Amino acid sequence: MQIIPPYLLFIGDATDHLSIKMARGAADWCPELCVGEYRLPGCTVSTGLESVQIKEAAAKGAKTFVLGFANSGGVLDKKWLPIILEALESGMDIVSGLHDKLADFSELAEKAAQTGCQLLDIRHPTTTFKTGTGIKRSGKRLLTVGTDCSVGKMYTSLSLEKEMREQGKDVAFKATGQCGILIAGQGIAIDCVIADFISGATESLSPAAAENHWDIIEGQGSLSHPAFAGVSLGLLHGSQPDAIVICHALNRTHMRGLPESNLPSIGQTIELNLQSAKLTNPDVRIVGITIDTSSVSAEKGRSVCAEISEQFSLPCVDPLRDGTKKIVDNL
Amino acid sequence: MQIIPPYLLFIGDATDHLSIKMARGAADWCPELCVGEYRLPGCTVSTGLESVQIKEAAAKGAKTFVLGFANSGGVLDKKWLPIILEALESGMDIVSGLHDKLADFSELAEKAAQTGCQLLDIRHPTTTFKTGTGIKRSGKRLLTVGTDCSVGKMYTSLSLEKEMREQGKDVAFKATGQCGILIAGQGIAIDCVIADFISGATESLSPAAAENHWDIIEGQGSLSHPAFAGVSLGLLHGSQPDAIVICHALNRTHMRGLPESNLPSIGQTIELNLQSAKLTNPDVRIVGITIDTSSVSAEKGRSVCAEISEQFSLPCVDPLRDGTKKIVDNL
Numbered sequence: 001m002q003i004i005p006p007y008l009l010f011i012g013d014a015t016d017h018l019s020i021k022m023a024r025g026a027a028d029w030c031p032e033l034c035v036g037e038y039r040l041p042g043c044t045v046s047t048g049l050e051s052v053q054i055k056e057a058a059a060k061g062a063k064t065f066v067l068g069f070a071n072s073g074g075v076l077d078k079k080w081l082p083i084i085l086e087a088l089e090s091g092m093d094i095v096s097g098l099h100d101k102l103a104d105f106s107e108l109a110e111k112a113a114q115t116g117c118q119l120l121d122i123r124h125p126t127t128t129f130k131t132g133t134g135i136k137r138s139g140k141r142l143l144t145v146g147t148d149c150s151v152g153k154m155y156t157s158l159s160l161e162k163e164m165r166e167q168g169k170d171v172a173f174k175a176t177g178q179c180g181i182l183i184a185g186q187g188i189a190i191d192c193v194i195a196d197f198i199s200g201a202t203e204s205l206s207p208a209a210a211e212n213h214w215d216i217i218e219g220q221g222s223l224s225h226p227a228f229a230g231v232s233l234g235l236l237h238g239s240q241p242d243a244i245v246i247c248h249a250l251n252r253t254h255m256r257g258l259p260e261s262n263l264p265s266i267g268q269t270i271e272l273n274l275q276s277a278k279l280t281n282p283d284v285r286i287v288g289i290t291i292d293t294s295s296v297s298a299e300k301g302r303s304v305c306a307e308i309s310e311q312f313s314l315p316c317v318d319p320l321r322d323g324t325k326k327i328v329d330n331l
Numbered sequence: 332m333q334i335i336p337p338y339l340l341f342i343g344d345a346t347d348h349l350s351i352k353m354a355r356g357a358a359d360w361c362p363e364l365c366v367g368e369y370r371l372p373g374c375t376v377s378t379g380l381e382s383v384q385i386k387e388a389a390a391k392g393a394k395t396f397v398l399g400f401a402n403s404g405g406v407l408d409k410k411w412l413p414i415i416l417e418a419l420e421s422g423m424d425i426v427s428g429l430h431d432k433l434a435d436f437s438e439l440a441e442k443a444a445q446t447g448c449q450l451l452d453i454r455h456p457t458t459t460f461k462t463g464t465g466i467k468r469s470g471k472r473l474l475t476v477g478t479d480c481s482v483g484k485m486y487t488s489l490s491l492e493k494e495m496r497e498q499g500k501d502v503a504f505k506a507t508g509q510c511g512i513l514i515a516g517q518g519i520a521i522d523c524v525i526a527d528f529i530s531g532a533t534e535s536l537s538p539a540a541a542e543n544h545w546d547i548i549e550g551q552g553s554l555s556h557p558a559f560a561g562v563s564l565g566l567l568h569g570s571q572p573d574a575i576v577i578c579h580a581l582n583r584t585h586m587r588g589l590p591e592s593n594l595p596s597i598g599q600t601i602e603l604n605l606q607s608a609k610l611t612n613p614d615v616r617i618v619g620i621t622i623d624t625s626s627v628s629a630e631k632g633r634s635v636c637a638e639i640s641e642q643f644s645l646p647c648v649d650p651l652r653d654g655t656k657k658i659v660d661n662l
Contacts (some may be wrong), residue, residue: 037506132591134592195561197559199558224610226464227463227464230564280557
């Protein structure tokens with residue numbers, strides 16, 4: 001599966017900033033791959049990109065129409081079908097990260113067949129995977145892991161890739177979630193594969209490579225999350241990381257979505273991830289910590305990072321505010 | 332999904348004892364639910380049950396025709412289609428644990444529709460699950476875990492259930508693999524659910540129950556297996572076990588299927604499982620160890636179990652040779 005840029009980011013009539021996370025991720029990390037956003041009357045949020053209509057976007061060369069919003073349940077509202085049909089008629093592929101499959105709507109399947117456009121359901125892997133082997137592969141790998149879900153693992157990974165690329169290193173970002181897949185143009189939604197193949201799929205995502213090549217693998221979930229730890233562990237084993245970066249969000253009080261679940265400390269998260277990672281890479285080491293400090297001022301954020309850095313004798317940064325150069329320097 | 336007994340166990344022209352594991356499991360653990368086995372010329376192995384033809388089995392009341400063999404790849408060989416059609420015509424449901432789906436063969440789907448019989452692909456969950464919550468449920472749970480795959484977790488679980496039932500306890504076996512599902516008549520093939528839902532599916536498999544009720548949950552894989560540890564961890568978190576039993580096979584030298592992977596020790600397996608289980612049940616404890624000692628004499632097996640029992644101050648038995656009463660007494 002390969003998503004072809006440039007993209008038109010459809011945000012519908014969204015009124016919640018969080019619901020357009022996928023569109024915002026693309027606008028933040030690959031604006032050069034986007035011709036703009038397509039919004040409808042009633043929409044009160046924005047990616048910050050120029051507002052463009054479908055035909056106008058097609059004329060500007062847009063190749064892919066991205067459903068850039070989500071809703072709980074991941075349902076595709078039928079009211080969007082005429083709009084998706086218009087995008088198909090304009091020659092664009094369609095990308096969806098919803099649970100509902102585009103191809104299950106017969107009018108979309110027929111129109112896609114007529115126009116020769118692709119329907120890309122990036123939450124639904126189409127590949128068949130093998131089970132993992134744990135055998136050591138050549139090349140180097142860094143995995144971002146977290147105290148919780150949604151603590152900045154994708155942003156940290158992308159920041160590390162950007163910094164390493166700027167330093168002239170041979171590096172690639174390996175996407176494991178929908179938003180990352182959109183930014184990279186490819187990847188595997190690892191929480192959507194069959195449980196038997198979590199680590200095997202990860203092994204195929206980051207195959208043997210040149211000795212100096214680094215894959216920066218986007219982490220998912222947390223080893224301490226009661227719902228998703230299995231995904232995180234399979235991803236950790238399949239990644240066989242040489243280096244791990246711990247990600248944390250300041251002022252998070254409990255595991256995402258689970259008010260009764262306590263957050264692990266950064267120290268516990270380091271220990272648990274290193275211990276588990278050693279199964280497939282005994283030489284794994286932790287190279288840094290990133291903190292999403294957006295809940296406090298930049299000044300306060302920096303002092304928090306400095307404290308944590310001293311506590312663990314590791315570089316600690318907010319990747320959005322200060323970049324990840326300190327961590328790359330420690331690789 | 333509910334599998335209706337009695338079963339006719341189809342073992343085809345199998346020549347390998349291991350390839351009919353599913354049929355043997357049913358013959359060993361629920362012979363009273365089986366009318367016999369159906370074997371073809373060339374078949375050199377047996378479940379030990381009486382050999383019966385399809386029409387004869389139907390006349391004896393068989394309700395379900397079980398594809399009791401497996402092959403690497405889990406492919407359904409087209410040469411079996413006429414036989415499966417005959418079973419459908421005789422009014423039996425079909426159970427398959429293969430990767431290929433029965434309903435993907437149009438002749439089977441049509442015949443099933445005509446006859447009103449079910450095609451049950453027990454490796455492919457049909458239910459939609461929710462993600463896990465980790466919230467404590469009422470009732471008690473025991474999970475079997477292992478140093479590796481195929482070390483007797485299902486046999487241990489069934490033996491524990493049988494012993495507890497004989498002692499008059501309120502107990503249920505909860506199947507998480509194909510063979511267990513066949514024996515129990517229901518369950519969830521946990522390694523076949525979407526990765527996001529491993530622990531959530533396990534939570535639904537063992538819902539809140541009466542305070543004195545025990546669910547004996549069949550374990551899968553091993554926390555130390557590079558391919559399947561994610562499944563094992565999600566199953567552990569979703570089970571939130573009050574009690575854990577460690578299963579091990581004597582003289583196993585490496586992880587199943589992975590000659591380069593070392594087996595963890597029993598001590599390491601205890602420690603790792605208790606540590607991980609505490610996330611959803613801080614009061615978890617280990618209540619016993621079972622050893623598959625079939626590679627040595629019964630006498631040698633007993634002395635090995637006695638040594639391990641002393642080493643860990645826990646009951647240790649071969650469940651097939653000596654039953655699991657000692658472990659149940661320690662509950």
